[in-house]
Amino acid sequence: xxxxxxNRKYFFILSSALLLIGLVALIFRGGLNLDIQFKxxxxxxxxxxxxxxxxxxxxKVGTEAIGKSIHTxxxxxxxxxxxNESISFLVxxxxxxxxxxxxxxxxxxxxxxxxxxEDGEMIVRDVDPSIGSELLTKGLIAVILSTLLLILxxxxxxxxxxxxxxxxxxxxxxxxxxxxMVAVYAVFNIPVNDSFIAAVLTILGYSVNDxxxxxxxxxxNSKISRKESIKDLVNNSIAQSMSRTINTTVSTLICVxxxxxxxxxxxxxSMQEFTFxxxxxxxxxxxxxxxxxxxxxxxxxxxxxxxxxxxxxxxA
Amino acid sequence: MKxxxxxxxxxILAIIAAMTAIVLVGFxxxxxxxxxxxxxxxxxxxxxxxxxxxxxxxxxxGVTPTDxxxxxxxxxxxxxxxxxxxxxxxxxVDKVNRRVLVEIPYKKGSESSDPYETIADIGATAMxxxxxxxxxxxxxxxxxxxxxxxxxxxxxxxxxxxxxxxxETQMAYVRLIFSDDGAKKFEEATERLVGKKIAIYLDDxxxxxxxxxxxxxxxxxxxxxxxxYDPQQSITQAKELAAIIRSGALPxxxxxxxxxxxxxxxxxxxxxISIYAGAVAILLVWLFxxxxxxxxxxxxxxxxxxxxxxxxxxxxxSGMSLTLPGIAGMIxxxxxxVDANVIIFERIKEEIKSGKTVQAAVDLxxxxxxxxxxxxxxxxxxxAVILYYFGTGAVRSFAITLGLGVILNFLTAxxxxxxxxxxxxxxxxxxxxxxxxxxxxxxxx
Numbered sequence: 001x002x003x004x005x006x007n008r009k010y011f012f013i014l015s016s017a018l019l020l021i022g023l024v025a026l027i028f029r030g031g032l033n034l035d036i037q038f039k040x041x042x043x044x045x046x047x048x049x050x051x052x053x054x055x056x057x058x059x060k061v062g063t064e065a066i067g068k069s070i071h072t073x074x075x076x077x078x079x080x081x082x083x084n085e086s087i088s089f090l091v092x093x094x095x096x097x098x099x100x101x102x103x104x105x106x107x108x109x110x111x112x113x114x115x116x117x118e119d120g121e122m123i124v125r126d127v128d129p130s131i132g133s134e135l136l137t138k139g140l141i142a143v144i145l146s147t148l149l150l151i152l153x154x155x156x157x158x159x160x161x162x163x164x165x166x167x168x169x170x171x172x173x174x175x176x177x178x179x180x181m182v183a184v185y186a187v188f189n190i191p192v193n194d195s196f197i198a199a200v201l202t203i204l205g206y207s208v209n210d211x212x213x214x215x216x217x218x219x220x221n222s223k224i225s226r227k228e229s230i231k232d233l234v235n236n237s238i239a240q241s242m243s244r245t246i247n248t249t250v251s252t253l254i255c256v257x258x259x260x261x262x263x264x265x266x267x268x269x270s271m272q273e274f275t276f277x278x279x280x281x282x283x284x285x286x287x288x289x290x291x292x293x294x295x296x297x298x299x300x301x302x303x304x305x306x307x308x309x310x311x312x313x314x315x316a
Numbered sequence: 317m318k319x320x321x322x323x324x325x326x327x328i329l330a331i332i333a334a335m336t337a338i339v340l341v342g343f344x345x346x347x348x349x350x351x352x353x354x355x356x357x358x359x360x361x362x363x364x365x366x367x368x369x370x371x372x373x374x375x376x377x378g379v380t381p382t383d384x385x386x387x388x389x390x391x392x393x394x395x396x397x398x399x400x401x402x403x404x405x406x407x408x409v410d411k412v413n414r415r416v417l418v419e420i421p422y423k424k425g426s427e428s429s430d431p432y433e434t435i436a437d438i439g440a441t442a443m444x445x446x447x448x449x450x451x452x453x454x455x456x457x458x459x460x461x462x463x464x465x466x467x468x469x470x471x472x473x474x475x476x477x478x479x480x481x482x483x484e485t486q487m488a489y490v491r492l493i494f495s496d497d498g499a500k501k502f503e504e505a506t507e508r509l510v511g512k513k514i515a516i517y518l519d520d521x522x523x524x525x526x527x528x529x530x531x532x533x534x535x536x537x538x539x540x541x542x543x544x545y546d547p548q549q550s551i552t553q554a555k556e557l558a559a560i561i562r563s564g565a566l567p568x569x570x571x572x573x574x575x576x577x578x579x580x581x582x583x584x585x586x587x588x589i590s591i592y593a594g595a596v597a598i599l600l601v602w603l604f605x606x607x608x609x610x611x612x613x614x615x616x617x618x619x620x621x622x623x624x625x626x627x628x629x630x631x632x633x634s635g636m637s638l639t640l641p642g643i644a645g646m647i648x649x650x651x652x653x654v655d656a657n658v659i660i661f662e663r664i665k666e667e668i669k670s671g672k673t674v675q676a677a678v679d680l681x682x683x684x685x686x687x688x689x690x691x692x693x694x695x696x697x698x699x700a701v702i703l704y705y706f707g708t709g710a711v712r713s714f715a716i717t718l719g720l721g722v723i724l725n726f727l728t729a730x731x732x733x734x735x736x737x738x739x740x741x742x743x744x745x746x747x748x749x750x751x752x753x754x755x756x757x758x759x760x761x
Binding site for chain 2: 037045047077087121122123124125126127128130131134138139141142145146149150153154157194195197198199201202204205206208209212213215216217219220240243244247248250251252254255256258259261262263266268270271274278
């Protein structure tokens, strides 16, 4: 049987190395690629006659029209009515909010220089910078509060595993997965928008559930035999739950990978940007359940036991 | 005993079949004229899928609106949008973040109106005022009279407003109904200002400036003429204006914090692909469960179908809209529902391997798996509740489908799957270890 507990230092090193890569990417890129939902500003997507246009020129035209820095991009999506044709959009982004007047000026300037589709689609998003910071603080509060409640819940339900300690290591595993997702966003420069929140939350829920099931096995086994060493207890419990862990991950991955493949095949960027981090998160969630949460719990539990053993003779 | 557990299973299967049928094809009760429409068609989609306009409106900085004020604002916005013939809309009050969310889905075939205009209209504070003006003071840009502070009467003294049509010209206008106080003030002013103009302002914009021909007595004598070019346009304008005046003034100024206009093309694309992808994904998961766990796998597949149908039915019945993050929540619960079944079936296999009979193994498997499923689902439910409380639009939508899925998942795994599988285990022909995915086993059947 594989010694999950004995080999834990290799897995701790692997996780730290991956997270370090994420951190380097984060520093190198100067932070996450925040979309306007978080930064505030205006984004306009204009339907074009064809995808054949120069975004550098569009940058210049837009910036000259209003004297504010404008950044443009190309984006494409398949036409749902005619799957052989794709629709091209010119995406205009401004980090400051544009007034109605400024927006119209940019549009008129672009229309005169580029082949904008007559009566085409136009998608506008206008976000106040305060919304973004609010979204972040509220999101953080939600994550912190739910981790606190998780520690408390696990503390009560798993008191045979020195509850709060088990709660703490479960939360370490969850935070490990969330940081892994952030690293993926940093390394692949994926824009951070609403779907980032949904993706992180999905992994948070998945990872906790995954860890709890192994904890449940440890709880059950420690009731049956009290003679087993903690190390064997953890190793056995992980091994006994292994086919469940793998089968659940496989079936969930089947769902997400199918959606990812469909999104890549049809060129739907927003869905790729959502499902790719999910795939990484699911793998990370399973990995942290097996190699981080319970082995770390064993480490801390042993330390606690040693401390108690050391304290006892001193008292006597 | 045998009969009753068989009957229970039959009932569960019948309920799942009925729910699935309602979702996919609708329901026809023969003989009576009673039909339930295809629920699948009645799913309301969030504007990230259907396309449309969404806006987050809040009070200006420094103003903290009360719950009552927020409810008033919601009522006013509802009335104003209905005045613009927009009925399919969602206006929600977010009491935690103290703001109002407005979502107007894109309507197929309708002219797409300017989203900014719509948002500006619902955000107008709508203070109506009648003022004396200096006829020589004209704003050069608009051509309107400069607003004075000699107010004849204002919003609170107007009880109601109705749109009416002049039978001769076919042009519509708005008739105002004053309160007793308002009527008195109006009578007094018209007596004093004969031959002069009284201008009518909506907020700081002049609507019209009629000349006073003589003293006007009565509550319903004042009308606002509109500068429309054709009768049709004047009717629309008059109705809108009357609705705005009727709905009253907003208790505070609304600022648009996040205006999002989404094209129906992009959302529709994403939805179509999600549906295909979702169908393929569910088929693959079904196959996996069936091949790996055999008889229990089949039961789990049926339970999964029932769970998916129940989530859709609850969404349709409650009128909640499904968004892309909501779909993400559903995917997660499909994963968790499979997980609950996997935990149970692995336990059953273990018990079979340890030499128990299939029937005993099924009983023990459910008992042993119970705590893991309970704790796993409850912790996820805790997360869902907190996300719902703190979250805004997209996060809330995710929290709802997640929470709903977790509860249903618990019910199906603990009750439906259990009852059906136990009654199947009573059938002698099915009591073979390999039918439960276990390889060896020394069980004597």
